[in-house]
Amino acid sequence: xxxxxxxxxxxxxxxxxxxxxxxxxxxxxxxxxxxxxxxxxxxxxxxxxxxxxxxxxxxxxxxxxxxxxxxxxxxxxxxxxxxxxxxxxxxxxxxxxxxxxxxxxxxxxxxxxxxxxxxxxxxxxxxxxxxxxxxxxxxxxxxxxxxxxxxxxxxxxxxxxxxxxxxxxxxxxxxxxxxxxxxxxxxxxxxxxxxxxxxxxxxxxxxxxxxxxxxxxxxxxxxxxxxxxxxxxxxxxxxxxxxxxxxxxxxxxxxxxxxxxxxxxxxxxxxxxxxxxxxxxxxx
Numbered sequence: 001x002x003x004x005x006x007x008x009x010x011x012x013x014x015x016x017x018x019x020x021x022x023x024x025x026x027x028x029x030x031x032x033x034x035x036x037x038x039x040x041x042x043x044x045x046x047x048x049x050x051x052x053x054x055x056x057x058x059x060x061x062x063x064x065x066x067x068x069x070x071x072x073x074x075x076x077x078x079x080x081x082x083x084x085x086x087x088x089x090x091x092x093x094x095x096x097x098x099x100x101x102x103x104x105x106x107x108x109x110x111x112x113x114x115x116x117x118x119x120x121x122x123x124x125x126x127x128x129x130x131x132x133x134x135x136x137x138x139x140x141x142x143x144x145x146x147x148x149x150x151x152x153x154x155x156x157x158x159x160x161x162x163x164x165x166x167x168x169x170x171x172x173x174x175x176x177x178x179x180x181x182x183x184x185x186x187x188x189x190x191x192x193x194x195x196x197x198x199x200x201x202x203x204x205x206x207x208x209x210x211x212x213x214x215x216x217x218x219x220x221x222x223x224x225x226x227x228x229x230x231x232x233x234x235x236x237x238x239x240x241x242x243x244x245x246x247x248x249x250x251x252x253x254x255x256x257x258x259x260x261x262x263x264x265x266x267x268x269x270x271x272x273x274x275x276x277x278x279x280x281x282x283x284x
Contacts, residue, residue: 005095006085011065015082016075019096020064020126021266027063027096028272030232030259031056031136038281042192046207046282051255054238059133060107067125075114079125083109091134099225100138104131138232150226152218160212161244161251162234167214170227175213175273182210182245186283205283208252211260212278217271224270235276243278254278 004011004019011017034055039048067082069075086092087106094102110128152171159174160167167173186205191198216231218224235241240253257277264272 007093016068016078017065017082023063025262025264026061029262031059032258045205049281051239061131064128103134107132149230159246163241170231171218172214172216175215178213208280208283210278212276214274221270252280254280
């Protein structure tokens with residue numbers, strides 16, 4: 001079992017508690033970018049966006065913890081001790097064995113269920129809580145210098161490249177189940193009317209939003225976490241970045257908006273599926 005701690009105490013040793021493996025993806029989900037100031041002029045292609053800064057929304061993360069005890073009385077004692085410590089005022093310092101520290105505070109309990117063959121023979125419980133994060137751990141950097149990937153061999157190449165680096169070098173690939181997700185043409189804006197003429201002969205494109213369904217994997221936790229950090233470092237910066245997509249056979253300037261989903265499986269390999277939303281402001 002990976003050593004997991006809260007405020008320096010072993011979760012399992014002190015409370016009989018452990019993070020549910022299903023929650024790892026929630027911790028690895030990149031934050032949502034703060035709302036951007038943008039304008040949309042009928043006479044221009046796409047949108048004009050102020051990308052001079054890069055700010056993130058504070059994450060609220062659902063986490064499931066499993067608590068174990070020897071019989072009903074011991075379980076309930078451990079469960080109370082754990083939830084009391086978890087919900088104490090202030091920030092809790094967590095180490096989930098991911099080579100990244102997390103500073104979280106309790107917000108609410110979504111559910112609590114006790115498992116066992118009978119009410120007097122319960123030996124485990126699952127508590128699902130919402131925790132708010134103080135600062136995303138990868139935000140603490142002094143510059144936006146791109147961190148290069150730790151190359152993972154035998155990953156397909158040529159599907160996509162970010163800032164000229166093939167995503168295969170991160171151990172990443174595009175999920176084949178979503179082939180074609182980025183090939184649609186941009187919609188057209190309503191024709192520009194300058195008060196004298198309806199300019200039907202000069203159509204203008206809307207911006208394009210794409211969801212990149214990215215699978216990322218590595219043979220070790222250290223390699224996986226390094227490339228998870230490196231990928232974020234590459235896309236989370238002011239301005240736009242060049243994104244090459246083979247299915248479009250072109251390179252477009254895009255910016256990061258959100259990571260809408262992330263699921264992870266850690267075991268013989270370390271892997272995650274992420275849905276990363278980017279916007280092409282010019283629509284081409």
